[in-house]
Amino acid sequence: MLSLESRALTLGYDKNIVIKELDLAIPTGKITVLIGSNGCGKSTLLRALARLLKPVSGQIFLAGETISQISGSEIAKRLSILPQGPDAPEEMTVYQLVRQGRYPHQSWFQGWSATDEEMVERALEATELTDLRNRPLQKLSGGQKQRAWIALTLAQDTDIILLDEPTTYLDLSHQIDILELLHEQNKDANKTIVMVLHDLYLACRYADHLVTLKDGRIYDQGKPGDIVTEDMIRAVFELECRIIFDPLNGTPICIPHGRSTSRPEEFHA
Amino acid sequence: MDNIFTSLGRLRTCDPDRTALPVLILIMLFTALIAIVATAAGPENIPILTVIHELFGANESPHAFIIQSLRLPRIAMALLVGAGLGVSGLILQTLVRNPLASPEIIGITGGASVAVVIYFGWLAPVISVTWMPLIASTGSAVAAITIFLLAWSGTVEPARLILIGIGISATFGALTTLLMVFSTEMTNLSAYIWLTGSVYGADWTDVRHILPWVLLPLPPLIFLGRTLNTLLLGHDVATSLGIPVQIVRLIALGACVILASAAVAYAGAIGFVGLLAPHIARRLVKNTITLQIPATACIGGLLVLIADTAGRTLFGSLDLPAGIFVSAIGTPFFIYLLYRQR
Numbered sequence: 001m002l003s004l005e006s007r008a009l010t011l012g013y014d015k016n017i018v019i020k021e022l023d024l025a026i027p028t029g030k031i032t033v034l035i036g037s038n039g040c041g042k043s044t045l046l047r048a049l050a051r052l053l054k055p056v057s058g059q060i061f062l063a064g065e066t067i068s069q070i071s072g073s074e075i076a077k078r079l080s081i082l083p084q085g086p087d088a089p090e091e092m093t094v095y096q097l098v099r100q101g102r103y104p105h106q107s108w109f110q111g112w113s114a115t116d117e118e119m120v121e122r123a124l125e126a127t128e129l130t131d132l133r134n135r136p137l138q139k140l141s142g143g144q145k146q147r148a149w150i151a152l153t154l155a156q157d158t159d160i161i162l163l164d165e166p167t168t169y170l171d172l173s174h175q176i177d178i179l180e181l182l183h184e185q186n187k188d189a190n191k192t193i194v195m196v197l198h199d200l201y202l203a204c205r206y207a208d209h210l211v212t213l214k215d216g217r218i219y220d221q222g223k224p225g226d227i228v229t230e231d232m233i234r235a236v237f238e239l240e241c242r243i244i245f246d247p248l249n250g251t252p253i254c255i256p257h258g259r260s261t262s263r264p265e266e267f268h269a
Numbered sequence: 270m271d272n273i274f275t276s277l278g279r280l281r282t283c284d285p286d287r288t289a290l291p292v293l294i295l296i297m298l299f300t301a302l303i304a305i306v307a308t309a310a311g312p313e314n315i316p317i318l319t320v321i322h323e324l325f326g327a328n329e330s331p332h333a334f335i336i337q338s339l340r341l342p343r344i345a346m347a348l349l350v351g352a353g354l355g356v357s358g359l360i361l362q363t364l365v366r367n368p369l370a371s372p373e374i375i376g377i378t379g380g381a382s383v384a385v386v387i388y389f390g391w392l393a394p395v396i397s398v399t400w401m402p403l404i405a406s407t408g409s410a411v412a413a414i415t416i417f418l419l420a421w422s423g424t425v426e427p428a429r430l431i432l433i434g435i436g437i438s439a440t441f442g443a444l445t446t447l448l449m450v451f452s453t454e455m456t457n458l459s460a461y462i463w464l465t466g467s468v469y470g471a472d473w474t475d476v477r478h479i480l481p482w483v484l485l486p487l488p489p490l491i492f493l494g495r496t497l498n499t500l501l502l503g504h505d506v507a508t509s510l511g512i513p514v515q516i517v518r519l520i521a522l523g524a525c526v527i528l529a530s531a532a533v534a535y536a537g538a539i540g541f542v543g544l545l546a547p548h549i550a551r552r553l554v555k556n557t558i559t560l561q562i563p564a565t566a567c568i569g570g571l572l573v574l575i576a577d578t579a580g581r582t583l584f585g586s587l588d589l590p591a592g593i594f595v596s597a598i599g600t601p602f603f604i605y606l607l608y609r610q611r
Contacts, residue, residue, distance in 0.1 A: 050508075050509060051508070052505050072508070072512065073511035074511075076509065080510075081509045082509075083503075083509075087502075088502050089366070100502060101510070103495075103499050103511065104511040106495075152506075153509075
């Protein structure tokens with residue numbers, strides 16, 4: 001089981017500091033979800049954890065080693081990231097895309113192995129894409145396309161998977177579909193999953209560990225049931241709301257107040 | 270609907286890797302065939318068998334001089350120039366993930382054009398014409414370095430590179446025209462032929478000089494083929510898969526500059542080969558850049574060879590520059606591509 005943590009991590013673009021001196025330990029074998037309002041630095045943090053962004057200062061440790069000291073191909077065998085809105089050539093087929101996931105496990109001299117093929121088949125099966133394997137990406141629906149990209153990261157066969165808003169642009173049923181798939185991967189294959197989600201309800205429902213960010217710092221972290229409160233939502237999202245609990249799963253649900261929200265007395269009348 | 274798509278998909282792309290190699294071999298054989306036909310064709314038509322005989326070094330037929338000294342070096346030059354431009358275009362299109370990229374766009378042709386017009390206009394009386402390739406490639410190098418420096422912002426971002434390249438190319442185009450306005454008519458004629466692009470009068474010395482510049486960048490590119498394939502998934506995914514994206518981009522771009530500037534130095538500003546050849550190659554050899562590189566080299570070579578052969582045989586005693594015919598095929602194809610892209 002590989003650990004992933006940051007120490008005194010400061011991130012930014014040019015002179016614009018987005019994340020300040022952040023210490024975060026990602027729980028291994030759990031689903032961690034990063035939430036926060038737009039521009040709070042959650043995607044920036046995720047990208048830095050996946051070494052897509054160089055820190056301004058501070059360090060990231062993968063299994064105790066500083067990530068900048070590990071070679072790119074070694075990291076690629078342990079940690080994968082699915083960025084937001086990935087893009088591939090339109091005529092590429094599902095199979096050809098998923099195959100690329102085996103890149104870090106191959107070398108020029110050692111061709112396509114039986115293990116490579118098996119991992120690709122397993123990834124296709126897990127994402128229910130076996131029958132669509134020869135279909136070009138441009139002929140897939142949004143949900144199928146996202147499953148194909150997840151299959152790519154599954155084929156990469158890493159202990160840690162990071163995902164940046166994997167459910168964006170999908171309708172509700174496909175969002176659930178993707179998150180269930182990730183949940184299964186976490187439970188059955190023991191993957192550590194870290195993702196950024198926009199939807200607070202889905203974040204509470206699927207996260208084992210919820211991290212809320214505000215102004216480049218961690219506001220709070222813990223089990224959704226423990227940390228999601230009306231005060232927290234007010235502080236992090238600047239939103240008045242009421243918290244109720246999902247009758248099916250027991251996870252917190254945030255019901256925002258708004259100018260159009262009916263007052264209780266109107267509701268009863 | 271679904272079933273038609275899946276079954277068609279299976280028929281077409283069941284396992285693309287399996288058909289790629291035989292198709293590549295066919296393309297190579299076809300290139301050799303066309304080269305032999307081109308050697309035979311001309312104001313003096315030579316029997317094919319004599320050509321083949323001469324190719325194996327017989328050197329005894331009355332046509333030996335025409336074949337060995339006039340036609341073969343010109344054909345070799347056409348193939349090398351086309352290969353250089355084609356592969357340069359293929360790699361550029363892969364790097365920027367845009368099928369409309371080509372060596373013209375990163376300023377290689379524009380820089381060389383300015384240098385050559387300056388040469389014809391002012392330096393020709395002082396410096397021998399044998400230095401022309403060096404002058405042209407100096408122009409290319411200056412242009413390429415200018416664009417790299419302007420595009421550099423801690424990393425090489427291909428999209429930025431292309432945008433700056435387009436701007437610089439337009440500037441060089443204007444500069445070329447301006448310089449031609451200020452030079453004499455005789456200068457303009459020589460410059461014009463160069464700007465159209467031609468392999469007229471190529472000899473074995475030229476071929477020996479261009480050969481390493483076209484052949485040496487190919488093995489590293491083929492070696493990087495698998496990586497370039499994965500780079501098509503974008504910077505982030507490629508990094509996630511463990512590719513040192515910046516290093517790979519720099520090596521590949523360097524190879525593009527060498528390939529294209531060598532071609533432009535010896536044959537002038539032949540347009541469209543760098544755009545056209547990779548597209549045709551990708552249609553024929555699917556999804557493996559490793560095999561698309563030699564395929565593009567052959568097809569680029571074929572385009573220039575066919576254009577040059579048409580130029581020197583179709584109009585009697587007129588020897589038209591190959592660039593004209595490449596553009597004649599290139600323009601409609603380009604419009605077709607834009608149309609397909611919507």
